[in-house]
Amino acid sequence: MKLSTNFLKDYVDLDANIDVKQLAEDMTRVGNEYDSAGKLINATNLVIGEIVECKDHPDSDHLHVCKVNIGKEILNIVCGAPNARKGIKVIVALDGAVLPEKTIKRGVIRGQESNGMMCSMEELGLEHKFLKPEDREGIAELGEDAVVGEDPIKYLQMDDEVIDFDLTANRGDLLSILGMAYEVGAIYDKPVKEVDLSHKEQGEDINKKFTAEVKTENCNLLLVKKVENVEIKESPVFIKNRLIASGIRPINNVVDISNYVMLELGQPLHFYDADRLGNKLVVRMAKEGEKLTTLDGNERTLSQEDIVIADSTHGVGLAGVMGGLETEVENDTKNIIIEAAIFDSVKIRKTSNKILRSEASNRFEKGLDPNRTYMAAERACTLLEKYANGKVVTGTVVYDKTDKTDKEIDIAFQNVNDVLGTIIPNEEILNVFRKLGFTYKVNGQKATVKVPTRRMDISIKEDLIEEVSRIYGVDNIQGKLPVVPMRQGSYDKTLREIRNKMIALGLNETLSYILINDKEVHQYTLDEFEKLKLLDPITEDRNTLRYSMIPSLFKIFEYNEAREQKDISIFEIGKGFYKKGEVYGEDTKLCALMTGKYSLGLNNTKNVDFYTVKGVAEEILEYLGYANRYSFIKGEFPKEMHPGQSAYISVNGANVGMIGKLHPNVTKENVYVLEINLDQLFQKKVGKMKYKEISKFPTVKKDVAFIVDKKAISKDIEKTIKNAGGSLLTDIEVFDVYTGTNIEEGKKSIAYSLTFSDNKKTLTDEEINNLMNKIIDTVCKKMNAELRK
């Protein structure tokens, strides 16, 4: 909402020391934020001049060299405007003038001295849409009555200041100058002036000939008035300028008056050409597929959700959004039907979202005060009589189902202070209501406050408490810390611990988008689920919720790869979403992607491989307490994974994740991923961390290597060793895998380091040797292995 301060001053007096910035700041402190505040024409050092001589520039085919009388002196000014000529009054920006786009400096243009600039309205910062055709041609031409040497902005009556407010959704009442006046009046404790509704009415009552019919519950109030014999012409300057300051383009006096009243009182009006409309107005819901050509010339196809204004036969306007072309006020219009109505805000919002958001629809959406509707219908008559020489027809056609009584709200003074945490005296609280223009009755420690209908945002006592805090001033309320019974705050730090562990392992944490392309949703998984697609996505690339996080991390890999970053080890903890059967759900997942060098530095370089990512998975599982409960198993993998270098992570028999290399069809680089469904993992509970007694007796380490078939799996050999070794064998570790010289083709050697210990005694050589022999025999027999000597 753009507030013209000149317009505002019609209804409330402002102290001279309050400039536009101060007003904007003071409004902000009571809750009305602004985007900008400043002069309508933001230019300095301007003066009215008269061109007393205009010659063609000797060295140019389009420039003129002018002598311009500015009162005190005559300036030489070079000007390129085609309309520059002797005798016209112009706006001169003097040396040092600051215009919105440029600063004026005395200079020499192609050898001719130029001591300023003659301005067009556009150069003064007037938006293009407000320019009259003649304004677009060249420099502004002022009237004969303009006085040389005076301020042109004053002459144009554009010495206005404008605040562009960014209002909250509940303050529909501030979408009017009058509403703003009440708000400003409350801040500075100034009374709000009466609206002039005076006009004569004449002739036969409108109700005799004209009928209005409301066939839908989506219209609660409809007022119709008629004004005859209007004279269509240009609006008075103040009306045009106030419309411009408010961002609305002036058209002609009649159309401008409907907009002017909307700005002034907040009630959108619609004016029909009475002779084209006929004697009936019907408000109804549109028929499905009904066609209507709106003011802008577009044919609209309507639905049963749209409210339509119709004459006796067909639609003539889209209620609250846009009028129809057929009954539009035109230059030959003589008689006018004024429609002032209140339509259902939700319906208007839906229709306007579909068709066009306008100043009018914005006001209908926020809700309107029925008392203001009556006022607006009368105000339009007053202005049409005054500025269009119209004759107002006696009476008003009324359809009214609204409640127009002021709301009464009881409030206890203590309640105000409890909620605000203050000790504001009762009189001070009542003073706030008085400033706001609310009346009240005091009843002991309570008051009954009458809230005028214009304040539709106020309906409960908490709303009144907010008013007190706004006008009393939030800055005057001292903050304090709650005094509460001591209690321990709590949080589940598991995810944070996992994050810290991954970081300690050298991975960089990312933050990715959960929305991906629906084509990617079933990648990197064989799980069965329904994808969750957005009804109204912004782009197709982000139209569906991810299930696996790998597509998100793969995108990050691609982004970095495109920027020559080869060594990438990233991870993220995030959500994956699904619909399974009728259940909508989301799981917390840990995902990592690793490629390039992992360890770096002298003699320490290692490229990421399957075992790196497996190591990370093992680290996490062990850290979370799943030691000895997990295994990596083979299976059928998604087609995006390398079939021979992937594994599922199984914890106590349940599949909780997957690791592996990306398939070369996905990327030519060696990229490894890890994904663990943490919600599934955490279903497997972890026991308490407990001290285990350390053996007082020495442990014995023995190494042994077996030659086995190349396809043999280490896990199986380990199991066999473990079974044979029994309880005295406390640890098994693979320390070497070897193929090549001395090893037969198709075979490999795996070397294990075995640790033996006994809590009760020192193991003898004989005992160890017996155990080793047993292990070797068993492995050789069961695994078809051969001891490597």
Add this chain to the structure above:
Amino acid sequence: MQEQIAKIKENALEEIKNVQDAKSLNEVRVKYLGKKGELTQVLRGMGTLAPEERPIIGSKVNEVRELLENAIKEKEEKFAQEALQRKLESETIDITLPGTKIKRGSKHPVNRVIEEIEDLFVSMGYDVVSGPELETDEFCFERLNLPKGHPARDMQDSFYITNEYLLRTQTSAVQARTMLANTEKTPIRMICAGKTYRREDDATHSHQFGQVEGLVIDKKERNVSLADLKGTLEVFVKKLIGKNCELRFRPSYFPFTEPSYEVDVSCFKCGGKGCNICKQTGWIEILGSGIVHPNVLKMNGYDPEEYGGFAFGTGLERLAMFKYGIPDMRYLYANDIRFLSQFDRKDEEI
């Protein structure tokens, strides 16, 4: 004979002194103290002496022997030390070559901010809670006093999946869940940080962004006033942005609170004078807050006559941007490894 001994002592000490290496030292030892050494020879020659002289000469010889042995030992140690010194010198390495690189990970700035906020509020007795990102219309809007058709729903154009399910537009959805879940209807102090989604994407808005939400519910007459809210947020903002910043509470409108306030913080860049970051106003909007709307209490099982509460919420990206001086929100989601790896150390203590 005594003279001979004295001569041997003198010569031997001189030779020991002049010896340059362990090998020569050993030769000196053999020369004087060996089986055929000069001093040993003196002892052998004692047979020619008078019996009363023998003990005198014998003790003299032993005295000199001990003296020489000590001198040799001292010299040996010196040589050993020198040898060790030479060995160490030969082992000297180029300490300016790089150390073995242990790969260092990094924590995303947004999560750093979340952890900091959680730690602060936990220290004030709040519980950290979480809720689903795939929410129902009921929890995201209706239970927060935002019935269907409410104009404020415009403020947060949403990503719906069905008519019922949507990506949550605000962490406030967790407010309703927390209140409902507390079947005892006891006081609540909770903080919840997480991802939220709105249907907008431009230079200053990301369709996915982080929010943190706080809610306190208590008996109406204590601890839940606007003054308490102000005090709490002062602690919060000063911890996150800096001790010297100022706060401004500006009345505003949110459907789930009444009264509602937006909180501005004095511009950290210009200190309030006005600059391009604060759009010349000197203030930067940072938080939304207010007193929990009685309808919200009622709809989630608390009696508004008995209980009251305050709530607040803020965007995490902006806090991260302020904290680390990140100029563009999009950097937070681009995940450039050169960006991420900058956040690889402990935050300074404030």
